[in-house]
Amino acid sequence: xxxxxxxxxxxxxxxxxxxxxxxxxxxxxxxxxxxxxxxxxxxxxxxxxxxxxxxxxxxxxxxxxxxxxxxxxxx
Numbered sequence: 001x002x003x004x005x006x007x008x009x010x011x012x013x014x015x016x017x018x019x020x021x022x023x024x025x026x027x028x029x030x031x032x033x034x035x036x037x038x039x040x041x042x043x044x045x046x047x048x049x050x051x052x053x054x055x056x057x058x059x060x061x062x063x064x065x066x067x068x069x070x071x072x073x074x075x
Contacts (some may be wrong), residue, residue, distance in 0.1 A: 002009045025032045
């Protein structure tokens with residue numbers, strides 16, 4: 001965090017550079033862009049699966065948080 005502006009400057013620069021790098025893949029061809037999209041979809045499925053697997057294998061009792069959908073959906 002930048003003390004003067006109160007913003008995450010390093011994260012913004014990382015996102016900007018990463019976005020430019022992905023944009024440059026347009027010149028590499030369709031296969032490069034399709035590979036990036038395929039990897040991002042696989043990563044999305046993994047990101048959704050991790051908390052679900054942790055919930056099933058956690059072994060601890062369920063403690064609802066501040067937002068709970070009730071017994072039928074959350075529990």
